[in-house]
Ligand SMILES: Cc1ncc(C[n+]2csc(CCOP(=O)(O)OP(=O)(O)O)c2C)c(N)n1
């Protein structure tokens with residue numbers, strides 16, 4: 001067979017595997033894999049530096065399938081390249097990442113060929129995608145990450161990090177705002193290591209894109225400052241390869257390749273129709289399509305002789321060689337730059353360097369206290385100096401969030417200063433969170449910041465952080481009504497509740513400056529969970545830890561801050577964040593009246609839920625049913641901790657525009673009110 005014939009055979013193998021898998025599953029998306037098989041074939045087998053034997057090799061090129069519904073493209077190519085499975089301890093398991101059997105069980109429980117690309121579940125998947133726009137936005141984080149890594153670790157003669165990022169996307173990704181935010185920033189930053197290929201097939205679910213999407217997309221990307229190329233025929237592998245070559249030659253700009261394609265290519269009745277998007281073709285149509293491809297009509301899940309070998313000779317050989325050369329280079333690098341090499345190793349395993357928590361502040365008792373955001377600023381500046389690969393920024397609220405790294409040499413990340421640790425995301429919260437994910441997937445330790453209320457603008461990407469089990473950090477300040485005069489649009493109510501509802505996301509709302517320190521100490525040690533820190537804008541009293549329990553209790557999610565004298569408590573006050581000192585004041589009043597009150601500081605439900613039943617019962621003894629929770633947020637969910645006889649002082653409406661003191665009064669966040677409710681529960685007046 002000629003090499004062209006082998007190309008075609010390999011492409012048609014991707015197509016037919018995709019058609020067969022969707023038909024077998026009776027669900028899925030055959031049309032786009034059929035159309036984009038030549039593209040994915042070309043990227044993988046002709047261009048990408050990726051070693052299927054070691055899919056986590058740090059200098060591999062990255063491939064992102066942002067139109068994740070076309071996941072069969074990825075399952076086919078991971079299978080055909082015989083990419084190896086890797087476990088959570090970064091060990092290569094000696095079994096395929098995606099077997100033919102997995103493909104036969106496409107979309108079935110436990111198959112390594114699920115409906116959409118799932119990072120963490122299938123080796124070789126660089127990011128979870130499916131929510132349209134997320135993949136491409138995340139790829140911008142990967143590109144920023146590569147630039148940062150290259151700047152810090154490459155040395156004369158040692159190009160340790162010089163990989164490229166390829167992302168494939170469709171009309172849906174191009175319509176989603178998050179992609180526009182990310183593309184705008186990528187253009188600004190001149191990320192020439194980044195290439196998006198846009199599948200211009202004019203089809204989405206409801207029909208032709210003429211119903212909703214008629215802008216000049218080339219002009220749009222030119223406007224963003226990208227290099228825009230066009231390949232008019234998605235079957236022309238040589239032109240695709242040429243365009244990808246132009247990308248690699250292009251300096252100072254990311255590349256956007258518009259690829260004109262035909263969804264459902266080769267299907268006599270479904271090509272170029274929305275029916276090819278998300279339904280099985282049907283047995284008869286599959287037979288006709290296979291006939292058109294010159295394929296045995298009745299063969300299913302067929303990988304013809306020579307196809308595995310063709311991939312082994314292409315991406316397999318190229319990847320093995322480039323990785324071998326890199327490994328040798330890295331050996332010499334280790335000898336010459338042992339400290340940098342150690343950092344790379346730690347980072348790749350998500351370990352912390354020795355001394356990562358040295359010089360973390362300890363705040364003395366202070367009734368006037370410190371704002372959560374100001375304590376956070378001190379901690380972040382220490383951590384970013386102790387841990388070289390901690391970096392991040394805000395969506396244009398750095399001065400308010402206090403997330404700007406101000407120490408000497410921290411620098412700003414820009415096209416001409418890719419070593420900067422301050423990222424300026426601009427007012428693009430959603431892309432910020434996706435970029436934070438991309439940085440974390442690049443093994444950096446990123447944080448992103450904005451006002452807590454605007455976590456809503458970032459939520460879809462935060463959710464993906466949790467789905468992917470990434471140790472990202474989101475610093476959200478102005479966590480409640482502390483920005484009083486800004487009014488209800490700026491005052492979070494349901495945000496805490498909604499973030500607590502995301503599985504695996506650790507939400508923390510520390511109650512004083514030392515709890516902020518302990519919250520960060522806890523979060524930094526996470527390797528597989530994202531974290532949200534909800535921090536106050538206004539000063540909170542710094543509690544006297546010689547009187548009250550140490551803030552280290554934060555690491556258990558909730559802890560007994562204070563017990564009144566006289567043994568077992570009769571009432572428990574539970575509080576978070578700015579309401580902690582309020583609960584303490586109420587507690588002191590109750591104790592003065594001879595009531596055995598307990599204050600529980602509960603900065604994190606998520607962490608508390610992971611403690612033993614014994615520990616949880618020691619904090620909230622089941623027999624103490626008089627319980628009051630105080631939090632400036634939705635009351636929903638607090639029943640879990642106050643029980644049927646308890647009370648919750650929280651928010652039932654939106655806030656209002658007024659000075660904080662008046663809002664506290666209006667909404668009942670005052671010590672006397674808390675004490676009164678406690679007494680009511682005890683039947684005392
Ligand atoms: C954020 C988001 N909204 C909606 C969907 C549901 N959805 C999946 S594919 C699709 C159409 C995508 O069209 P296009 O990107 O052009 O893909 P093609 O059919 O061309 O492969 C939609 C609306 C989704 N996955 N993500």
Ligand SMILES: [Mg+2]
Nearest residue numbers: 170171203204
């Ligand atoms: Mg489309």
